[in-house]
Amino acid sequence: EVQLVESGGGLVQPGGSLRLSCAASGFTLSSYSMNWVRQAPGKGLEWVSYISSSSSTIYYADSVKGRFTISRDNAKNSLYLQMNSLRAEDTAVYYCARDYSNSWYVNVDYWGQGTLVTVSS
């Protein structure tokens, strides 16, 4: 059974840092790209970042570029999101989502349950 479990969320002050983790099981992480997606309270989904299976290709939304860093450790079956210079508008539930992309399709299929990040003083 494919499972994605996020952790590392919590309360942080503006300007602070936080590192999110996503533990993958039930599939071979090294065969898949991954995404981070967030959802502010009462708002819609916002794509945050993408990392290819080998970490060779990385993309960020403009809203987090230069502040967030996505990474992965396939040997540890884990995905990470390092978040620096946090702002109140970064407050959201953060989801990791599996992504299988090639020349013929983009398939975002499995999602974790999310971890809440609250940026407040």
Add this chain to the structure above:
Amino acid sequence: QTVVTQEPSLTVSPGGTVTLTCASSTGAVTSGYYPNWFQQKPGQAPRALIYSASNKHSWTPARFSGSLLGGKAALTLSGVQPDDEAEYYCLLYYGGARVFGGGTKLTVL
């Protein structure tokens, strides 16, 4: 700033048919945008329904179908059930980056 637009809300009667659409500010949505569709109910994580415009996942009910329609991506629900009441999001691919639509709140009434 790329914007993906969905109907904010739609209402459908049980047993009816409804089509949700997904438009891009960059122009017509084609297969190269690889539209994905997701369903989200309150307090739950999103659940994938459709990928690359029209492909269903193994768990996607047969009453859901995806297509490209009039320059937009479309999600059609046929024989709507009360359990289909939810928020629906599309996701488009922009050469690497992905962008979600604002979501459509579907009410079954």
